[in-house]
Each structure stands twice: as C-alpha cells, then as structure tokens.
Amino acid sequence: MNSIAIMGKPNTGKSLLFNRLTGMNQRVANFPGVTTEIKSGQTTDFSLVDFPGAYTFQAITRDEQVAVERFEFALDNKKIQTVLCVLDATQLSASLRMALEVRSRANHFGVPVVFAVNMMDEIKSLKLHVDIEGLGKALDAPIFAISARTGEGIKDLGAFLRSPKTDQVPTDQNENFDFYQHARELALKFGPQTDLIVAKKNKLDRFFLSSTFGGLLFAAIMLFLFQAIFTWAGPFMDFIENSIAWASEATTGGMADGLAKDFLNDAIFGGLGSFLVFVPQIFFLTFIVGVLEDSGYLARAALICHRPLKFFGMSGKSFIPLLTGHACAIPAIIAARSVDSPKKRILTILAVPLMSCSARLPVYGLLISAFIPSVTVAGGLFGLQGLAFFGIFGFSIVAALVVTSLLSRTTYKDETDLPFVLELPSYRLPHWKPLLIRSARSAYQFVSKAGAIIFTVTVVIWALGYFPNGSGHLDTSFLAVLGKAIEPVLAPLGLDWKYGVAILTSFLAREVFVGVLGTMFGIEAADENVDSLIDTIHGSGLTFASGMALLVFYAIAMQCVSTLAVIKQELGNYKAPILIFIGYSLAAYLCAWATYLVFS
Amino acid sequence: MSLWDLPADKTAEITSIDQLEPNIRQRMADLGFRPGDQIKCLRKTPFGAPRPYIGPQGTFSIEKDIAQLVTVQEISQ
Numbered sequence: 001m002n003s004i005a006i007m008g009k010p011n012t013g014k015s016l017l018f019n020r021l022t023g024m025n026q027r028v029a030n031f032p033g034v035t036t037e038i039k040s041g042q043t044t045d046f047s048l049v050d051f052p053g054a055y056t057f058q059a060i061t062r063d064e065q066v067a068v069e070r071f072e073f074a075l076d077n078k079k080i081q082t083v084l085c086v087l088d089a090t091q092l093s094a095s096l097r098m099a100l101e102v103r104s105r106a107n108h109f110g111v112p113v114v115f116a117v118n119m120m121d122e123i124k125s126l127k128l129h130v131d132i133e134g135l136g137k138a139l140d141a142p143i144f145a146i147s148a149r150t151g152e153g154i155k156d157l158g159a160f161l162r163s164p165k166t167d168q169v170p171t172d173q174n175e176n177f178d179f180y181q182h183a184r185e186l187a188l189k190f191g192p193q194t195d196l197i198v199a200k201k202n203k204l205d206r207f208f209l210s211s212t213f214g215g216l217l218f219a220a221i222m223l224f225l226f227q228a229i230f231t232w233a234g235p236f237m238d239f240i241e242n243s244i245a246w247a248s249e250a251t252t253g254g255m256a257d258g259l260a261k262d263f264l265n266d267a268i269f270g271g272l273g274s275f276l277v278f279v280p281q282i283f284f285l286t287f288i289v290g291v292l293e294d295s296g297y298l299a300r301a302a303l304i305c306h307r308p309l310k311f312f313g314m315s316g317k318s319f320i321p322l323l324t325g326h327a328c329a330i331p332a333i334i335a336a337r338s339v340d341s342p343k344k345r346i347l348t349i350l351a352v353p354l355m356s357c358s359a360r361l362p363v364y365g366l367l368i369s370a371f372i373p374s375v376t377v378a379g380g381l382f383g384l385q386g387l388a389f390f391g392i393f394g395f396s397i398v399a400a401l402v403v404t405s406l407l408s409r410t411t412y413k414d415e416t417d418l419p420f421v422l423e424l425p426s427y428r429l430p431h432w433k434p435l436l437i438r439s440a441r442s443a444y445q446f447v448s449k450a451g452a453i454i455f456t457v458t459v460v461i462w463a464l465g466y467f468p469n470g471s472g473h474l475d476t477s478f479l480a481v482l483g484k485a486i487e488p489v490l491a492p493l494g495l496d497w498k499y500g501v502a503i504l505t506s507f508l509a510r511e512v513f514v515g516v517l518g519t520m521f522g523i524e525a526a527d528e529n530v531d532s533l534i535d536t537i538h539g540s541g542l543t544f545a546s547g548m549a550l551l552v553f554y555a556i557a558m559q560c561v562s563t564l565a566v567i568k569q570e571l572g573n574y575k576a577p578i579l580i581f582i583g584y585s586l587a588a589y590l591c592a593w594a595t596y597l598v599f600s
Numbered sequence: 601m602s603l604w605d606l607p608a609d610k611t612a613e614i615t616s617i618d619q620l621e622p623n624i625r626q627r628m629a630d631l632g633f634r635p636g637d638q639i640k641c642l643r644k645t646p647f648g649a650p651r652p653y654i655g656p657q658g659t660f661s662i663e664k665d666i667a668q669l670v671t672v673q674e675i676s677q
Contacts, residue, residue, distance in 0.1 A: 056630040060623050094632065094657035180632070184656060202659065205643065205652065214646040303661045307647050310663075316650065419624055420663040421631060424652050 002046040003079060004161055007071065008086035009098040010053030011425050013118045017086060017148040018050040019434065021158055038070060045162040049080065055094075057101050060340075060418070075109040082164045083113045089123045089130050089145075090197045090426060093187035100179045103141065114142045114164060116157055121147035122201075122426075128192035135190040149431060201426035208300045218304050221297070225288050227386040229281050229361075236280035237365075241532060244273040262471045263462065266522030271458035272451070274518035274533045275511050278362035282446045285358060286327050287439040294430030298323070299422060306420055312401040313408025315339055315420050318348040322400070325355030326393070327442060329563040333570055341418035347408055349570060351400035353563050353580065356393045356555060358446060359510040363554045364392055366514055370537045371547040396555045399591075454515045457505050461516050465523045474498075474524040493553075493596045494546035503550075507559045545599035549592040557588035601674065603639065603653070604667035611640040612672035619669040628666070632657025639672065 006014045018024070022041035040049045052067050059065040074080045083106040087095035103113045115136070123130055136143035142160060146153035208217055248269035255261040292298050298320055306316030314322075317339045325332035332352045339345040356364065372388045464479035474480060483497030490500045498520050506513040514533065521536045558564070564577040571577075606612050614637050617625050632655040633639065642652040642659065650661040662670075 055627075058626055058630055060627060091658045097630075097632075097657060180629075180634070202642070209643055209645050209649075209652065211644050211646045214649075299661075303649050303652070304646060306650050306661075306663060316661075419666045420650055420661070421627065421666065422650070422661050423631075424659040424661055 002081045002161075002164065003049065004046055004082045004084050004164075005049045005051060005071065005074060005080045006084050006086060007051050007098075007102045008053055009055055009088065009091075009095050011423065012053065012086045012088040012091075012095055013148045014053060014086045015050055016431070016434075017116065017118065017146070017154075018048055020148050020151065020154050021161070022048055038067070043158075048084075049074070053098075055098060057105065064340075072105065072109075075106060075111050080111060082161070083111055084161065085113050085115050087115060087117045089117045089119045089191070090126075090201070092117075092130065092191035093184050096183035096186050097179055099139075100183055103139070104177070104179075112141070112164065114144070114157075114160065115139060116144045116146050116153075118146055118148055120145045120152060121150045122197075122428075123192065126192075126197060126201075128197070130192065131190040135186065138186055138190065197426070202424070204427050205300070205424075208297065209303070214304055218301060221292070221301075223390055225285075225292075227382065227390070228288055229285050229386075229389065231383060231386060233280035233284045236283075237277050240277050240279065244269055244276065248273070259466075259470075262466065262523070266466070266471075266519050267458050267462035270522030270533075271462065271515040271519035272455055274366075275362055275451075275454055275515045276447065278365055278511075278514070279443050279447060281361045281365065282327070282358040283439050283443040285361070286442040287435065289323060289327060290435040290438060291430050292323075293320075294428065294435060296425045296427045299424050302422060303424070310420075312405040313344070313347045313412070314351065314404055315341060315344040315348075317420065317422060318344060318351070321348050321352055322355055322397075325352040325357060327358050329353050329355065329357050329560065330566050333563070333566045336570070343408070343412055344418075346412060346571065347404040349567060350407065350576075350580065351404050353558055353560070353567075353584065354396050354400035354403065354556065356396045357510075357560075358442075359560065360554055362511050362514045363506075364389065364551065366517075366534060366537065367547050367551050368392070369534045370542075371544055392551055392555055395552070399556055399587075453509045454512050457508060457512045458515045458519050461501065461505065462519045462523070465520050471523055472525075474520060477523070479520070492593050493549045494543055494600065495550070499542075499546075499550065503553070506554075508561070510554065510559050513554070543600065545596045548599050549596040552595045553588045553592035555588075556584055556591055558584035601672060602668045603641075603662070603670040603672050604651075604664055606639075606641045606672055606674060608641050608643045610674055611638055612674045613638055614670060615673050616671040617669075619671070620666065624666065628670070631655070631660055633660075633670065638675070 006018055008014055018039070018041060022043055024041045038049060038051055040047060042048075051071055054064060054067060057068050059068045075083075083102060085099045085102045087099055099115060106113045117130060117132060117135070120130070130145070132143055132145045142164075144153050144157040144160070146157055148154070207213060210217075248265060252261050252264050252269075255264075292301070301323075302316035302319045304316075305319045309316055309318055318336070320338065321332045321336040324335050329352050332355070333349050336345050336348040336352065339348050368385050368388045372385050375384050376382065377384055377387065461479065464482070465474050465477045467478060469476050479501060480497065483501045486500045486504065487497040490496070490503070495503075498517070501520070502513045502516045505516050517537070518533050521533065521540070525536070558581050564581060567577045567580060568574055601612075603612070603614075614633060614635050616635055617628055617633065620628060628634075637656050639653050639655045642654055645651050648664060650663040651667065652659055652661045653667075
C-alpha cells in the first residue's frame with residue numbers, strides 16, 4: 001500500500017485535510033503548531049502520515065530537529081512513496097517557501113511531491129484569485145485547489161493519491177538556491193497580495209488587540225467561559241440527576257429490602273450516578289475552548305498574556321497548554337511542545353497540573369453547590385456560583401504562577417531560552433461538526449476512563465462500609481475502622497473520617513471523591529430516597545470553612561497517575577514527577593489548613 | 601530606528617538584523633524578516649504585549665526584546 005506524508009508550513013490545515021482523507025478525527029485548531037506528534041491513518045487505498053508543520057528545515061530546537069530527522073529518515077528508507085505538500089492559498093509566499101524546500105528534500109531522495117493549495121473557499125469569498133494551473137506548471141508537479149473545510153476538491157485529490165504518478169523529474173537545486181526569493185517571485189506571479197488578505201481578514205484585531213479594550217475583552221471572554229460551564233450545563237445536569245433518580249426508583253422500587261437493593265441504591269445510583277451528573281460540564285468546557293481555538297482568538301490571547309506570563313517565567317505560547325489544561329492535563333503537557341523555548345516549556349509543564357482540569361469539576365461543582373448560594377449578583381448579570389467557579393480557577397492559576405516564578409529564578413535560571421515570535425492566523429469560523437464530535441468524545445472518554453476506576457473504588461468502598469452491620473451502620477463498619485485511623489491528619493481541616501476516605505481514594509482519580517462520598521452517605525442514611533448528594537453534604541454538618549479548605553486542597557493536590565506518567569515521558573526523568581507529587585501534595589495540605597483557619 | 605519604535609500603520613524597510621543572536625537571526629530570516637524586506641506595524645498592543653507586524657511571509661507578533669534589536673528605516677508614503 002502506498003504511504004503518503006503530509007507536510008507544509010504550520011497552520012495550513014494539514015490535520016483537517018488528514019481527517020477529511022482518512023475519516024479520522026485528529027485534533028485541529030486555528031493556531032500554528034497544534035500537531036506536535038507524527039500521526040498516521042489509513043484509507044482503503046493508501047496510508048497517510050501527518051507530520052508537524054515547520055517554517056523551515058533549519059531546525060533550532062530539539063523537537064524541530066527530531067521532526068526533520070524523522071521526515072528525512074522516512075524518505076531515505078522508502079517508507080514514504082509520495083509527499084503531499086499543503087499550501088495556504090491566503091499565505092502563498094510563506095507556504096511556498098516551505099513547499100519549495102519540501103520538494104527539494106523529497107526529490108533528493110527520489111520521492112515525488114503533490115501540492116494541495118488549501119483554503120480556496122476563503123480566496124473565493126474574498127473575491128481573489130490564485131492561478132493554480134500556472135503555479136502547477138512552475139512547480140512542475142501535480143497540483144490541486146482544495147478546501148479541507150468545505151470539502152471542495154478533496155474527491156479529485158483522493159482519486160489522484162490512490163494511484164499517484166511517479167515520473168517526476170528531480171529538480172537540481174544547489175545548496176545556495178534561494179527558496180525564499182523564489183517563493184516570493186512565484187507568489188507574486190500566481191497569487192493574490194497577502195497584505196490585502198490580512199487587511200480584510202484581521203479587522204477584528206481592532207477590538208481584540210486594542211490597547212484600550214484588548215485586556216478587558218480578554219478578561220470578559222475568560223469570565224464568560226467559566227460562567228458558561230456552570231449555567232449552560234445546568235439544565236443538562238438537572239436532567240441527568242432526575243434520570244438517575246427515576247432509574248433508581250424504577251429498578252429498586254419493587255425490590256425486597258436487602259443486600260441487592262442496598263448495593264444498587266448506594267454504590268450504583270448513589271456512587272456512580274453522582275459522578276455522571278458532571279459530564280455536561282466537561283462537554284461545554286471542551287466545546288468553548290474549541291471555539292476559541294478554531295476562531296484564531298487564542299493566538300491573540302497568547303499575545304496579550306505574553307508579558308504577564310513572561311514575568312512569571314513562561315511565555316505567551318504557554319497560554320494554550322495552560323488553557324487546554326483546564327480540560328485535561330495530559331494533552332496539555334504534550335501541547336507544551338509548541339512552547340519553543342526549552343526553559344519556558346519545562347515551567348509550563350510544571351504549571352499545567354495545577355490548572356483546574358475536568359476531573360476536578362465534579363468536586364468543585366459539588367462543594368460550590370453545597371456551600372455557595374444559588375443567587376445572582378450585579379443586577380442578575382452573574383450567578384454567584386459561577387463567580388465562585390471563576391474564583392477557584394483563578395486561585396489555581398495564581399498558585400501555578402507562584403510556582404513557575406520561583407522556579408524560573410532559582411532551579412531553572414540557566415536553562416536555554418528562546419524569544420517570542422508567533423504567527424497570527426486569520427480569524428475564521430469554527431468547524432462546528434468536528435468540534436461537536438470532539439466535545440462529545442471528551443465527555444465520553446471522561447466517563448469511560450474514569451468510570452472504570454470509579455466503579456471499582458465505589459464497589460470496594462461500599463463493601464467496606466456496608467459490612468459487617470449493613471445499612472445504617474456506617475459508623476461501625478470496617479471502613480470506619482480504617483477511616484478513623486487517618487482522621488487525626490484531617491482534624492486540623494475540620495474534616496471527619498468519611499472525607500478522609502474520600503480524599504485518600506481520590507489519589508487514584510480525583511472524580512472518585514464524589515462517588516465515594518455518595519456511596520458512604522447512601523449507606524449511612526439507610527432510607528429509600530437517595531437525597532441529592534449536595535443536600536446531604538449540606539445537612540452533614542460540614543462547616544463552610546472545611547468546605548473551602550477541601551476546595552483549596554483539590555485545586556492544588558497532584559492526584560493523577562496519568563499526568564505524572566506523561567511528565568516523566570516529556571521530561572525524560574523520574575525525578576520531576578516524584579518531586580511534583582510530593583511538593584504539590586504538601587502544598588495542598590498546608591494551603592487547605594490555612595484556608596480553614598481563615599474561614600473558621 | 602528600531603522596529604519597536606516604528607509607529608502603528610507605518611511601513612519600514614529592515615536595514616539590519618545583525619544585533620540578534622545567531623539562532624534568532626536565522627529564525628527571523630526564515631520567517632521573512634531580512635534586510636531589504638518591508639515590514640509594517642499593524643498596531644500598538646495593550647500592556648506592552650508583543651506587536652503584530654506584517655512581513656512578506658505573513659503576520660507575526662514579535663516581542664519587545666527582539667523588535668528592539670531589529671533596525672529599520674521608515675518609508676515615507
């Protein structure tokens with residue numbers, strides 16, 4: 001089977017084209033440097049390999065070198081039979097600069113190149129013109145005008161890739177060939193004026209980068225993001241909660257009292273059910289972050305954040321991993337590869353685990369709903385609970401900045417650094433369908449990955465809490481014996497042994513906290529009506545100060561084995577993840593204690 | 601003058617990038633910022649943030665530390 005490599009400058013839509021051709025759903029965004037890994041996919045007739053985009057083969061950082069070496073290795077070892085080079089029609093000169101270099105490398109190894117000029121839909125909507133035929137002749141290669149977004153031209157390209165011509169004549173370019181000059185000449189001859197497009201496409205910068213509103217708009221957009229997670233997801237969360245209550249009633253309503261009924265009510269509906277309620281929030285978080293990515297705003301946000309982040313040892317480019325970290329730390333730590341400065345990349349990786357990932361959402365949601373009244377403030381403009389969400393997210397960010405700013409001036413003072421130069425993509429409408437699929441998938445992954453752990457832990461906790469005396473006797477159960485042993489550690493936070501058990505088990509996965517609490521309160525209450533967990537916690541005598549201490553603990557604590565594993569993979573040593581685990585856990589406990597003292 | 605001193609909406613020709621470190625100079629040249637090229641400052645940004653400049657290869661935001669080391673000659677229009 002033919003193997004085809006996709007190459008080109010960053011942000012030309014290579015991954016979107018890859019998805020179009022393979023029917024896969026790889027991560028795409030309107031931001032340069034989204035693809036940081038080499039990914040491959042299959043069609044029935046050929047296989048495709050998506051390489052990270054590059055501006056040039058003159059690699060500077062280690063990751064750029066790795067990408068270039070792997071591309072050349074694949075060419076040299078005949079692992080690739082054709083190179084599909086993607087160009088951005090709205091940035092022809094810059095795309096051609098890389099395209100000419102790709103053609104030269106590929107031809108050097110005797111591999112033919114096909115060109116795909118992407119984003120032709122935008123050229124048409126701007127009433128501009130690219131002379132595709134002329135460009136193809138000048139490049140002496142097959143060329144296709146496409147739009148990966150609308151699907152225009154994809155069928156012809158796909159048909160060609162099934163049986164590509166291989167009689168391309170190698171071009172003889174000596175070492176001094178000026179790709180840059182040649183690209184400019186070709187772009188001038190066959191394409192539209194780039195600055196015309198920039199002027200038309202980037203009008204919105206007048207607002208988003210305005211020196212007066214730029215900062216305010218940024219803050220407003222972030223506030224909106226966190227408000228939306230709470231308010232938009234609300235009705236869906238209510239629906240799930242009601243459905244679980246209904247399912248619980250329907251299944252156990254007619255059952256005789258006993259072990260089976262108690263198990264279903266406490267462990268399944270009380271434990272696992274309490275956690276499912278938070279799935280809509282994960283969906284909305286991924287969706288809104290996706291809209292920001294696709295629109296091109298994130299590159300502007302990176303720019304606005306650069307100065308403050310630089311002060312704290314990071315870069316504007318760290319903003320993307322930090323924001324992605326609010327969904328899940330694992331892709332965010334991998335995304336930190338787009339931070340080209342090695343020093344800032346390490347610091348970004350250290351900051352990401354402190355971002356409030358979606359696994360923390362159920363815990364925050366539960367505690368905020370239990371302790372912060374559901375009222376509106378500022379004339380009905382903001383919900384107090386949404387503001388509390390914004391507050392706890394803000395707290396995590398501040399904690400991360402303190403960590404990075406200390407480390408950048410001490411441990412990592414002499415690490416290699418690179419400056420901030422970032423391409424600003426044009427504003428675009430998001431690709432709605434892939435975005436919805438991605439959001440749904442992240443919600444599904446949340447359920448399926450965490451679900452298995454939560455189910456296991458809940459069942460174990462239920463068994464320990466139920467025996468030997470059965471429902472209503474949690475205080476004399478095996479679990480109570482274990483829990484009371486660790487109670488002294490949590491006494492300074494005003495927490496009893498039940499919360500101790502929930503915290504300890506959540507070192508396996510944070511979401512377990514909610515399920516375990518749901519199960520324990522279910523056993524304790526011993527009645528048929530499973531109250532919502534929020535009401536139960538509210539009535540359990542947990543003080544406001546302890547609730548806030550718990551929030552702070554979860555904001556900082558490093559309770560995710562997968563994150564530690566990814567940090568080890570990215571930094572290449574065990575020392576960093578071990579130190580992060582110990583450091584963040586200790587810090588979490590001390591900050592929670594301080595919070596308890598402040599509020600009590 | 602330096603690129604950072606170039607007012608918004610004004611175009612200039614790059615006269616030198618020699619003050620940049622070799623690695624950074626190489627990267628800037630690859631991105632289309634070479635002596636003889638024209639560059640336009642699109643706007644001033646809030647909080648001294650990197651400013652967007654349009655060069656022959658597209659729009660890039662460049663931070664102050666770099667822009668101050670690029671020498672340009674304003675072109676009167």
